[in-house]
Amino acid sequence: MTAEMKQTAGRSPGESWHDILARSKVRAPDFMWEDSHQNLGSEPLATDRYTSDEFFRAERERMWPNVWQFAARDEELQNPGDFVVYENVGRSYLLVRQQDGSVRAFHNVCLHRGRKLRSESGTANEFQCPFHGFSWHLDGTLKNIPCRWDFPHLKDETMMLPEASVASWQGYIFVRENADGPSLEEYLHPLPDHFSEWRNDQCSTAMWVGKVIDANWKTVAEAFMEAWHSLVTHPQFLWFLGDANTKYDIYGDHVNRALTPAGVLSPHLEGQGYTEQDVAEYFLKYNGRNAAADGFTVPPGQSARVALAEYYRQVFGAEHRRDYTDVSDGELLDALVYNVFPNFSPWGGFMPTICYRWRPWPDQNRTLMEVRILVRVPEGEPVPPAPAMHMLSPDEPWSSFTGWGFLGEVFDQDMANLPFVHEGLKASKNNQIQLGNYQEMRIRQLHHTLDKYLNK
Ligand code: FES
Numbered sequence: 001m002t003a004e005m006k007q008t009a010g011r012s013p014g015e016s017w018h019d020i021l022a023r024s025k026v027r028a029p030d031f032m033w034e035d036s037h038q039n040l041g042s043e044p045l046a047t048d049r050y051t052s053d054e055f056f057r058a059e060r061e062r063m064w065p066n067v068w069q070f071a072a073r074d075e076e077l078q079n080p081g082d083f084v085v086y087e088n089v090g091r092s093y094l095l096v097r098q099q100d101g102s103v104r105a106f107h108n109v110c111l112h113r114g115r116k117l118r119s120e121s122g123t124a125n126e127f128q129c130p131f132h133g134f135s136w137h138l139d140g141t142l143k144n145i146p147c148r149w150d151f152p153h154l155k156d157e158t159m160m161l162p163e164a165s166v167a168s169w170q171g172y173i174f175v176r177e178n179a180d181g182p183s184l185e186e187y188l189h190p191l192p193d194h195f196s197e198w199r200n201d202q203c204s205t206a207m208w209v210g211k212v213i214d215a216n217w218k219t220v221a222e223a224f225m226e227a228w229h230s231l232v233t234h235p236q237f238l239w240f241l242g243d244a245n246t247k248y249d250i251y252g253d254h255v256n257r258a259l260t261p262a263g264v265l266s267p268h269l270e271g272q273g274y275t276e277q278d279v280a281e282y283f284l285k286y287n288g289r290n291a292a293a294d295g296f297t298v299p300p301g302q303s304a305r306v307a308l309a310e311y312y313r314q315v316f317g318a319e320h321r322r323d324y325t326d327v328s329d330g331e332l333l334d335a336l337v338y339n340v341f342p343n344f345s346p347w348g349g350f351m352p353t354i355c356y357r358w359r360p361w362p363d364q365n366r367t368l369m370e371v372r373i374l375v376r377v378p379e380g381e382p383v384p385p386a387p388a389m390h391m392l393s394p395d396e397p398w399s400s401f402t403g404w405g406f407l408g409e410v411f412d413q414d415m416a417n418l419p420f421v422h423e424g425l426k427a428s429k430n431n432q433i434q435l436g437n438y439q440e441m442r443i444r445q446l447h448h449t450l451d452k453y454l455n456k
């Protein structure tokens with residue numbers, strides 16, 4: 001590593017992520033230790049990347065058709081004939097479970113006069129257009145044209161619904177409009193290696209909440225790509241989260257991560273008299289991913305982190321019917337937040353998993369943000385079907401959704417900033433924003449990769 005790169009990859013002062021990992025009684029896997037930095041420069045970003053019609057059009061034409069987009073989870077379409085309507089930047093797809101168990105994605109547009117074939121996800125034996133009744137089989141081949149005598153010019157072979165590329169990884173189904181490009185496996189590298197034990201294919205969507213935010217899709221995504229806004233935006237995190245100990249990594253063009261240790265006091269609160277018992281209690285109360293345990297006590301001489309990890313070894317072991325003896329503390333506790341370019345973010349580890357997706361809704365000024373909670377399905381039990389997305393109205397706070405503890409309040413804290421970020425970007429005098437070299441390197445990578453697509 002050159003001196004310049006070292007400086008670019010400088011991290012917050014104080015204890016490192018590695019120092020904290022080293023205290024686990026079970027050694028964390030190598031990929032949790034490894035650093036993956038790259039110097040992508042320190043140039044400011046132009047605000048019109050978030051606000052202009054032209055930039056949005058360029059994204060729509062040159063980026064979105066060429067990337068793998070997370071479109072559905074397996075548990076949304078479990079049986080042949082189940083289908084999901086997935087829409088983004090002007091395209092609409094029908095993802096359809098086939099008789100052989102595979103999933104295919106068709107453009108959800110009638111080839112007669114253009115009506116969308118379906119407006120909501122569901123189950124079907126065929127796709128008959130509600131306008132004049134042209135119909136297609138589940139495999140996209142033409143089934144019937146009413147008043148066929150009037151369409152002698154249409155041949156069955158050329159009336160197949162246009163199809164997009166589909167690929168799956170650990171229960172996540174992706175579509176790509178254009179056929180050319182890297183395979184999903186190449187695109188996700190090295191994420192599948194990192195998740196090989198975390199097995200999101202053994203998880204199922206338990207909660208799914210969405211809301212339209214008045215900000216650009218990148219602004220919303222970027223609010224979840226660094227932990228250091230906790231200092232001001234989520235002060236309650238400081239009692240149990242090592243915000244400033246976070247390790248950031250970028251991998252190639254499409255994958256990055258932030259690893260934030262939990263069950264430790266934030267370096268910002270050091271020396272203020274908080275005890276290990278305080279840290280554990282705050283974690284259990286406010287972490288938002290697992291219900292609080294009354295009467296939890298950190299044994300004398302133990303750290304909150306070690307005690308909490310041991311607690312979750314037992315709790316998750318019983319819940320998931322799995323032996324967690326050989327699993328490291330960090331995999332049981334920490335915020336292991338991965339991003340896949342451009343808009344998909346699955347969390348790793350064995351806690352109930354959070355998964356984000358962001359889509360322009362419908363343009364550069366609004367975003368549909370979706371949050372899913374995936375829970376592990378105990379060995380031998382059937383995978384429950386996914387609930388429908390609970391769409392919050394513009395006036396409903398995230399905390400109005402019940403069942404996810406303190407998480408709703410956390411999202412309300414995040415979202416309170418974002419419409420004002422968008423307004424500020426439009427009002428900016430110098431038309432540029434700045435990024436920290438280390439803590440905001442994931443945001444830098446997103447723009448760097450975006451430019452590669454736009455300039456192809
Ligand atoms: S638009 Fe679909 S059948 Fe006419």
Ligand SMILES: [Fe+2]
Nearest residue numbers: 223233234414
């Ligand atoms: Fe946040």
